[in-house]
């Protein structure tokens with residue numbers, strides 16, 4: 006077991022996403038971590054090194070610590086701790102023993118309308134709680150919903166838990182989420198996010214609408230061969246109602262998928278409406294419940310005060326409509342790669358349901374021993390002053406580009422407005438009975454620091470879809486109960502004909518762990534077997550008729566008041582307040598010219614001692630040249646001749662002296 010920080014030990018990997026690796030770990034037995042027991046199992050998401058090396062992300066990580074830690078709700082995976090150690094960033098979460106919803110869908114097929122509505126109602130509860138806390142998830146997708154189990158009225162039921170809130174939060178980093186980029190997954194991304202418009206909590210409701218459609222049909226409403234085509238579909242196409250979709254459920258989905266965020270319901274009313282629908286579309290629904298479900302449109306009230314996404318266009322001083330955004334910054338343009346679908350086989354190259362896979366360069370599995378480099382906090386470079394540098398790719402961009410190359414799900418992308426040939430969308434008029442009711446936040450009371458389940462009161466109607474004592478649940482498997490007619494909405498054959506369900510062989514223990522340590526299977530029969538029955542099963546509905554071809558006028562033509570974005574002058578970034586005008590203008594910090602690195606030869610070869618040899622040769626050459634110059638341009642030859650003469654004379658004198666002595 007390898008340590009992470011001073012409090013946790015890693016045991017085994019649970020999975021990998023685009024943003025990091027999730028490990029099963031545990032709290033060290035010899036330390037005390039508030040809210041956890043010594044030795045308790047936890048899930049530890051270690052962010053990728055590229056993220057951890059980004060000063061923006063590190064700063065955000067530290068700044069958002071308290072927000073992430075206090076977000077507490079029964080349907081949100083609790084973040085217990087955030088670890089910053091050198092260049093390692095990790096989120097310590099409660100461990101959830103169960104598959105994620107994407108995997109569950111892949112393995113079991115779609116849900117029945119009732120089960121799907123009840124599941125999404127709980128996800129909507131989680132969204133409502135986070136929106137109250139000012140947090141917008143922005144990457145809602147089945148892969149980010151983990152399925153635990155909960156015992157309700159003595160029956161084990163699937164308990165969805167929304168995760169990755171922290172990641173959406175980190176991606177808000179100003180260096181990452183610039184005004185016209187989006188964070189999300191193409192199949193679930195709201196039109197305003199795709200276009201870089203200001204975002205609010207309504208983007209999560211849009212994602213919930215896509216998920217709901219997918220849960221009960223097995224596919225997403227907007228399809229395309231590649232991410233760009235999918236984004237265009239979000240902008241241009243209207244969702245089509247599958248023929249087998251109960252009308253009240255379709256009302257909910259259709260309202261969630263409105264192009265205009267102001268027309269989508271708030272998460273609180275979405276949750277309530279889904280429970281009303283679940284109670285009214287089953288074969289055992291009472292006439293009153295059926296009537297209530299049919300009138301569900303009146304419950305779908307928009308959020309009067311949607312939570313704004315910090316860092317999206319509206320909060321950066323460049324807000325406003327699309328036309329006001331500085332599209333056209335070529336240095337930031339990132340075009341998603343075309344899908345690898347074979348011609349005529351839409352969607353083959355892009356699997357929106359696929360779990361996010363390992364990054365582009367397929368790095369080796371995370372080695373905590375190697376990654377836990379000790380680096381003094383002071384050595385973490387502070388974020389550079391001034392606006393984010395646009396010329397150098399942000400680490401996130403490099404990472405996400407690599408992810409996109411592998412058809413990853415989570416994207417930070419940017420598209421030129423010309424990429425979108427979206428005709429203006431005229432949403433249908435809002436239905437009557439949608440006055441702004443004060444929904445309140447009933448059902449959610451935040452209890453900072455308290456463990457799950459505390460402080461949560463189910464909203465009104467929460468139990469409506471669940472089995473009540475002495476009451477037959479609708480849509481859930483009922484041992485020995487034959488399907489019955491009745492009710493205005495006849496379920497498709499096989500809809501209520503479920504076999505008796507044995508309780509699944511797992512329990513969530515302390516910390517959500519399973520005694521055996523294995524990954525449990527969700528309760529069989531929870532979802533509607535897609536192959537059951539004679540009629541068209543939910544999972545095999547015919548593809549909706551393609552939207553009739555529509556003219557694709559340029560957005561500028563559709564909105565004459567808005568000038569083309571390229572012509573829009575950039576909004577001034579810093580305006581002096583009036584009272585400061587008298588002050589002498591401050592000298593702008595002088596920009597030091599950037600020194601280009603010395604170009605190096607591509608074929609560099611290292612020869613030991615070559616530098617020394619070169620020096621010696623150079624010295625010899627200089628000496629030779631100097632000698633030649635001395636010989637030719639000075640009286641040196643004469644001196645040399647004289648010296649030779651003296652030498653000869655001396656030699657003759659010595660020879661004569663020697664001979665005379667003989």
Ligand SMILES: Nc1ncnc2c1ncn2[C@@H]1O[C@H](COP(=O)(O)OP(=O)(O)OP(=O)(O)O)[C@@H](O)[C@H]1O
Nearest residue numbers: 019020021022023024027048099100101148361415
């Ligand atoms: N708290 C948790 N408890 C148990 N397993 C978890 C937990 N969080 C994540 N996992 C597992 O780890 C896997 C990877 O999680 P991660 O959030 O990184 O994936 P992802 O959502 O596909 O990635 P991304 O959102 O970055 O695209 C998930 O499929 C899930 O099975």
